[in-house]
Amino acid sequence: EIVLTQSPGTLSLSPGERATLSCRASQSVSSSYLAWYQQKPGQAPRLLIYGASSRATGIPDRFSGSGSGTDFTLTISRLEPEDFAVYYCQQYGSSPQYTFGQGTKLEIK
């Protein structure tokens, strides 16, 4: 099973700043089958990025994903108040099998 480790656990930033979230896999993620989700309290997760770098429908272009192999990054170029939430990475492989990272909480500084 591929284990995903997200860092940092908590990120404290101010609106307008740039956020960089990391997701590291215990082994290579095939064909960049890596997604990012945003979850706000009391809500279901929302898909932000799939295929490591493709934005989902309706996602603002301040969100971008990059990386390959075992190291992936979610970048939010300029934080808006509504961006403060918990972010999860997810890998999806054949069978299919899925795993999630433990999450990064993005909080207002």
Added chain:
Amino acid sequence: QVQLVQSGAEVKKPGASVKVSCKASGYTFTSYGISWVRQAPGQGLEWMGWISAYNGNTNYAQKLQGRVTMTTDTSTSTAYMELRSLRSDDTAVYYCAKLMTTVTPGAFDIWGQGTMVTVSS
């Protein structure tokens, strides 16, 4: 619009079973798989398994093998997740989610609103 609507909250005793439903609308149900994900209070997301709405093929997380069964009813565009031999650590919000691709693997582009299952004596 595309949506998944789940059944309501459940309270069960240890050892019992629970069956959660997930009704799809706004898309061709049999063209996309459904996954189930759960989230214990204050914890992260845990993938439980996947079912093809096309042919009923399933793949479950190893941790839940033998206790979980996922099914679909194509006549009503509804997916079901049954979890047996419930324990207190099964207390969680259970989500269904639609795969965004017609062939696996794929990310989850539409999520249900979640169903709270509480296991308590």
